[in-house]
Amino acid sequence: MDDMTQLREMRADAPVPDRAALAPGRQRLTDALAGGRRGLRLRADWRVASIGAAAAITAAALLTTQIGGGPGSSHGATAASPLSLHSPAEVLNRAADALEKQEAPAEPRPDQWIYTRTKIAAPEPKGGSGAKVKVTYDPDSWVPYDNSAAAKNGKDDDYRTSQQVYRAAEKLPDDPAQLLKKVRSFYPTGHTAESPPEAEAQHTFRAMGLMVEAYPIAPDALARIYRALATVPGVRVTDHLVKDAAGREAIAITRKEDGSHEQREILINPRDYSYAGLRFVAAEDYEVKSPFTAGPPGTYKAGDVLNSEARVMAAVVDAKGQKP
Structure with missing residues (x-):
C-alpha cells in the first residue's frame, strides 16, 4: 500500500471528502508522505525569511501582552496598544x-528558485491504540519561481506557480467582495464526483488560504487579502495563540469545514503577520470506530490537532540546493 493511500484510509469513516479535502492547502500536509512540496514568503529582497525572525518593525508595535509570548515563545511580542483575539475583522484589519x-521588494526573476523549510507534526494516536503515525518527508524544498512545466503537466488542477500567484495577487481589487470573486475564479471549485463543488463560503476560505500561504507575495497584496478574508461567512479567530507544528505561537484564523467534524486553521505569525502554517483541528467531539486500516480509533475532542504543518523559513535563491 502506498503512503497516500494509507493516509486516506486513516480517516475513512469521516464524511466523503469534499473539494477542500483535496485542495492544495490540505494536500501540502499529505504530499510530504510522498516527498512533494510547493513553493512559498519574506523581507526586503526576498532573500531570507525565518518565521519569527523576519523584521517586524511596525507590526510588533501593534501587539499587546494579551497575545505576547512567554519564555520560549518565538512569535510573541509585547506592545502598548491592545489587540484582542475575539474578532477576525479586528485582527486581520490590524494586520493589513x-x-x-x-x-514591497522587487518581484523575483523567472530564473530564481523558491526555497522553503517545513515542519510537519504527526497526529497523536487515540483510543489507546499506541499506533503513532510515522510521517516521512523532506523539510527542504526548491521550486522554480516560474514553474511553468509543472503548472501545465501537474496532476493538481489547482496548482499555480509562485510567479502566477504573485502577479494575480498584485492585480486583486481593494473591494473585498470583488477580491473574493477573483480569488474563487483563480482557484475554482470542483465539478466532478471525485472533486465535487463546494458551497461558496467554503470555496472562498480554501482559496483565500492558498493566497495567504503564497510565497512570495507583496505586503500590500497580502493586506488586501486579509481585509477580504475577514468578510468570509463563518470565519473566526481562536481567542488565544495556538502552537504550530514547530512549537511556535500563532494566530489561528479558522472556519469549520462543511459536513465535517473538523475546522481548517490558517496560522499567522503574531509579530509580522506573515503566513506561519496550516492546521486541521477537531471542531467538535466525535468518535472513530473503524478498524485500524481506517486510522487510529478513539474519541476525538474539540481542539484535538489532526494535522499540522509549519513553514519555518522561506527565501528566494539563485539555484536549486542553495540555502539563505
Missing part, C-alpha cells in the same frame, strides 16, 4: 494596516 506600511 501593518503590512501596508512595509516596502
